[in-house]
Amino acid sequence: MDNRNNITIGVDLGDKFQIAVVFDGDSNELKIAKVINTKTGVSKFLKLWLYFNPNLFKSKPSSFSL
Secondary structure, X not given: OOHHHOOEXXXXXXXXXXXXXXXXXXXXXXXXXXXXXXXXXXXXXXHHHHHHOOOOOOOOOOOOOO
């Protein structure tokens, strides 16, 4: 099974910046990003991630939490 299809995005919230870490299904770090703490900054990060992973949400996720 390709564990890149089973990802988790962890976010460490800060006042000015957030650190976003993307993990695969085996808990390996795929990407670490410093994201400016604005709606535009977070949106840009997610859009870029989805651009490079277009099949990520083609099937219903098994779980989703905020």
